[in-house]
Amino acid sequence: MEFTSDIFKQFDKKWALLTAGSKEKFNTMTISWGGLGTIWGKPVATVYVRTSRYTHEFMDNGEYFTVSFYPEEYKKVLGVLGSKSGRDIDKMNDSGLTPKEAGETMTFAEAEVTLLCRKLFKQPMDPANMPADLVEQFYKKDAPHDLYIGEVIEVL
Numbered sequence: 001m002e003f004t005s006d007i008f009k010q011f012d013k014k015w016a017l018l019t020a021g022s023k024e025k026f027n028t029m030t031i032s033w034g035g036l037g038t039i040w041g042k043p044v045a046t047v048y049v050r051t052s053r054y055t056h057e058f059m060d061n062g063e064y065f066t067v068s069f070y071p072e073e074y075k076k077v078l079g080v081l082g083s084k085s086g087r088d089i090d091k092m093n094d095s096g097l098t099p100k101e102a103g104e105t106m107t108f109a110e111a112e113v114t115l116l117c118r119k120l121f122k123q124p125m126d127p128a129n130m131p132a133d134l135v136e137q138f139y140k141k142d143a144p145h146d147l148y149i150g151e152v153i154e155v156l
Ligand SMILES: Cc1cc2nc3c(=O)[nH]c(=O)nc-3n(C[C@H](O)[C@H](O)[C@H](O)COP(=O)(O)O)c2cc1C
Pocket: 015, 027, 028, 029, 030, 031, 032, 033, 034, 048, 049, 050, 052, 053, 054, 055, 056, 078, 079, 081, 082, 083, 084, 085, 086, 087, 091
């Protein structure tokens, strides 16, 4: 079986947008950590969201979210969406992308692929259960991550 390392670069090197909320009110942010896999007999996407993100509120309040991937030319836009908060800029209207409905939540028309996900699980990731070097590197100054697992109910 051929198993290329490229699939691991999908999140890490290409980045993605995590979007949650309704057409009337949604938010989006850039992610480069995540995974695709299987649990409970379902295809799932796993994402990790620091509790300090504005998007975190939308992830908690809604049942659906999308993970969308973009052509290289949008990397600059993703850079902005990954450094500015929806609390400070209007990500619904001024993201530089075209908002598009995906089921009960949102994605953007420029996406190459959108995974429409139904939230199945959330769990805070307790730094007490991590080795000291990770805590030192990732959680000394910044808020912890919550892990979310969503069933991929449609690939758009
Ligand atoms: C390349 C890249 C990857 C990122 N990956 C994540 C991630 O996986 N999880 C996370 O919580 N934040 C991640 N961030 C940070 C958020 O995208 C950033 O804090 C964003 O401004 C949050 O926006 P919001 O407050 O509107 O939700 C990443 C940022 C960049 C630039």
